[in-house]
Amino acid sequence: MPESIVYEAKDICKSYGSVTALEGASLSLRAGEIVGLVGDNGAGKSTLVKVLSGALRPDSGTLTMDGEQREWQSPRGALDAGVETLYQDSGLCPDLTVSGNVFLGREILRPGLLGKLGVLDKPALEREAREALDRAGIGFAGVRRTVNQFSGGQRQAVAIGRAVAWARKVVILDEPTNHLGARQANEVLRVMRKAKEQGLGVIFISHTLPHVLEVTDRVVVLRLGKVVADEPTANFTPDTLLKVITGLSQGATA
Amino acid sequence: MSSNTRTNRENDSAVAAADEIGGGHEPNSPQGRLKQVLMRQDVILLGVLIAMVAFFTSMNPLFLSTNSLANVLQDWAPVMLLAIGQTYVIITAGIDLSVGSTLGLAGVSGALIIRQLHESAVDPTVAIMLGLLTALVVGATVGLINGLLITRVKLAPFIATLATMGAGAGAILVLTKGVQIAGGPREVVTLGTTRVLGVLTIPLLIVIVILVIAWLVLEQTRFGRWNYAIGSNSFAARAAGINVDLHLIKVYMLSGLMAGFAGMFLYLRLGSGSPTSGSGYELTAIAAVVIGGTSLFGGSGKMSGTVLGAFITTSVLSGLILIGVGPYWQQVVVGVLIAIAVGMQQVGAGKLKRGATSA
Numbered sequence: 001m002p003e004s005i006v007y008e009a010k011d012i013c014k015s016y017g018s019v020t021a022l023e024g025a026s027l028s029l030r031a032g033e034i035v036g037l038v039g040d041n042g043a044g045k046s047t048l049v050k051v052l053s054g055a056l057r058p059d060s061g062t063l064t065m066d067g068e069q070r071e072w073q074s075p076r077g078a079l080d081a082g083v084e085t086l087y088q089d090s091g092l093c094p095d096l097t098v099s100g101n102v103f104l105g106r107e108i109l110r111p112g113l114l115g116k117l118g119v120l121d122k123p124a125l126e127r128e129a130r131e132a133l134d135r136a137g138i139g140f141a142g143v144r145r146t147v148n149q150f151s152g153g154q155r156q157a158v159a160i161g162r163a164v165a166w167a168r169k170v171v172i173l174d175e176p177t178n179h180l181g182a183r184q185a186n187e188v189l190r191v192m193r194k195a196k197e198q199g200l201g202v203i204f205i206s207h208t209l210p211h212v213l214e215v216t217d218r219v220v221v222l223r224l225g226k227v228v229a230d231e232p233t234a235n236f237t238p239d240t241l242l243k244v245i246t247g248l249s250q251g252a253t254a
Numbered sequence: 255m256s257s258n259t260r261t262n263r264e265n266d267s268a269v270a271a272a273d274e275i276g277g278g279h280e281p282n283s284p285q286g287r288l289k290q291v292l293m294r295q296d297v298i299l300l301g302v303l304i305a306m307v308a309f310f311t312s313m314n315p316l317f318l319s320t321n322s323l324a325n326v327l328q329d330w331a332p333v334m335l336l337a338i339g340q341t342y343v344i345i346t347a348g349i350d351l352s353v354g355s356t357l358g359l360a361g362v363s364g365a366l367i368i369r370q371l372h373e374s375a376v377d378p379t380v381a382i383m384l385g386l387l388t389a390l391v392v393g394a395t396v397g398l399i400n401g402l403l404i405t406r407v408k409l410a411p412f413i414a415t416l417a418t419m420g421a422g423a424g425a426i427l428v429l430t431k432g433v434q435i436a437g438g439p440r441e442v443v444t445l446g447t448t449r450v451l452g453v454l455t456i457p458l459l460i461v462i463v464i465l466v467i468a469w470l471v472l473e474q475t476r477f478g479r480w481n482y483a484i485g486s487n488s489f490a491a492r493a494a495g496i497n498v499d500l501h502l503i504k505v506y507m508l509s510g511l512m513a514g515f516a517g518m519f520l521y522l523r524l525g526s527g528s529p530t531s532g533s534g535y536e537l538t539a540i541a542a543v544v545i546g547g548t549s550l551f552g553g554s555g556k557m558s559g560t561v562l563g564a565f566i567t568t569s570v571l572s573g574l575i576l577i578g579v580g581p582y583w584q585q586v587v588v589g590v591l592i593a594i595a596v597g598m599q600q601v602g603a604g605k606l607k608r609g610a611t612s613a
Binding site: 074075076079101107 | 471474476477479483486490492493494495496554
């Protein structure tokens with residue numbers, strides 16, 4: 001065990017009316033670790049992601065950060081605690097510039113009275129957006145241009161760059177390689193490894209099993225709202241992982 | 255060459271170069287730049303406005319006279335006030351249909367208070383200030399109701415403001431029984447019509463100050479930035495920690511507040527509160543915003559465009575009267591302008607999409 005557990009969800013339950021999305025799911029994450037979260041559609045991945053990111057409050061169960069029990073009232077709480085989430089396909093505002101997106105909700109204001117009136121420090125925003133994306137390993141062009149002028153792969157790079165740049169402890173990436181070409185997907189995996197090197201805990205949700213097996217240290221499999229496997233990635237082959245996901249077998253070693 | 259599509263540490267310098275040329279699907283030649291400037295919506299609008307002024311003036315030189323200009327400004331101001339609020343609202347991908355009836359309700363409420371105070375021999379200035387305050391409170395309250403209906407009851411903005419539009423129009427009739435509210439102090443008309451600076455009256459100067467502030471807030475502040483963000487992708491805005499509901503409530507209150515100001519502006523101009531003074535204004539304001547290039551889908555739009563849009567919609571009226579066509583054609587001309595403006599946006603959006611996928 002190289003690092004201590006930075007973020008942990010225990011026995012999380014969540015239902016929507018009569019539909020049970022999560023039934024006692026648990027997940028732990030260490031600093032500098034990439035955990036893959038996989039499962040079929042409707043297994044509860046998105047619900048678990050929303051609980052972890054503060055967008056949903058669980059019916060029961062606990063969230064622990066650095067050994068301390070936490071409760072998020074809103075995404076803001078989780079963000080302030082250092083948990084960044086990139087949601088599937090909807091992380092950016094296409095009409096804002098790259099720097100506007102990188103700093104959305106964290107705008108830098110001018111010093112003094114103007115700042116108190118909410119006036120933006122636009123040069124600082126642009127400069128720091130460039131630096132933040134550099135830090136995340138995305139030396140990205142054109143922070144002044146609006147996001148809708150970029151291709152899907154470029155947008156995804158900005159979204160991931162923003163998440164990694166701001167995360168202080170945990171970054172959650174929901175299907176970040178969806179709709180990307182092979183080369184762009186590799187780039188995403190590289191950024192994830194860089195985040196890991198920087199000591200962040202990374203949760204990687206994906207349907208693309210080769211990507212999961214390539215980049216993660218551990219894989220957690222959800223089925224019908226329950227964790228059915230939580231094992232080191234090395235124990236799985238694409239074939240055995242698929243069997244666990246679909247319920248044909250109980251675990252990599254079973 | 256795709257170094258600006260995908261970046262490696264090895265080609266950072268190539269990326270920096272790509273940054274300089276701005277990603278490269280716009281030609282960087284001087285002609286390209288000129289084309290870019292000429293294609294900007296506000297530049298086109300300015301051209302349209304100048305062409306209109308030139309046309310009307312050639313038909314009747316009186317169009318450019320001081321009196322005519324003063325008239326256009328008096329028509330422009332209440333539309334502009336409503337359009338300020340409407341610009342904020344439409345950028346969040348909403349709509350506020352209630353502003354016309356809110357204008358009327360705020361105007362007659364202010365007029366009633368001023369008449370009451372005047373009859374009780376209160377100082378005219380104090381009476382007018384309290385009337386203004388009443389109008390603003392009424393406007394902001396309708397805005398608050400809109401905001402709560404949209405964020406708490408989860409009504410679509412169109413439905414929520416349609417409901418308050420109808421309720422407001424009814425409340426006006428309840429308050430006034432359908433008659434004009436006159437009987438204020440003489441100072442009302444003096445304040446509303448005395449020119450203090452060329453063609454400008456004190457209420458007009460206030461409108462211009464409000465416009466400048468609203469413009470700066472939209473372009474330079476965090477509030478403005480969040481406004482665009484919410485209209486562009488409210489899910490992303492929420493995920494970024496922005497309190498979207500609170501922001502929307504503020505924006506609809508701003509729109510109601512502007513309607514309150516507009517109600518008092520018309521009251522001061524006419525010297526009485528008319529129960530029908532606001533009818534049709536919501537459509538003129540929405541037209542000004544849409545002609546000004548703000549997308550009804552939210553996320554984009556500029557106050558400069560709205561200002562020009564408001565001038566275009568209101569000077570059409572004066573112009574048509576002065577060239578002898580008559581006021582009834584105004585609606586037709588504004589309708590055609592809306593169709594052209596939205597049509598141009600569609601073409602522009604299509605271009606942007608093609609540009610992005612080919613990058």
